[in-house]
Amino acid sequence: MEKHLDPARSVIAKLGGPEVVRGITGKSLTRIYRWMYPASRGGTEGVIPHLDARKLLQFAQANGIELEPRDFFPVLTAKRFDEVWGEGGRRRDS
Secondary structure: OOOOOOOHHHHHHHHOOHHHHHHHHOOOHHHHHHOOOOHHHOOOOOOOOHHHHHHHHHHHHHOOOOOOHHHHOOOOOHHHHHHHHOHHHOOOOO
16 A cells, blocks of 8 residues: 655644544545545645645644644655656656
């Protein structure tokens, strides 16, 4: 089984889990889990939609949870850069 993808996985964990995030955003649990799935499984590759991210940041601030805007962006490692961009800096999927 594939692991859940960051940054969605770590953001959701910081907030207390999918049930808590469901209460904050009003989204279904299915939708929240899709944020953590790869595209091959119908997911968003770890990306949380910006309107939901705003709600999560506001909730965190109001409840003293350490969460910052940068937590919503993946760290681009050299390996991941090569997977996405390839040689010459051209996206492989374009």
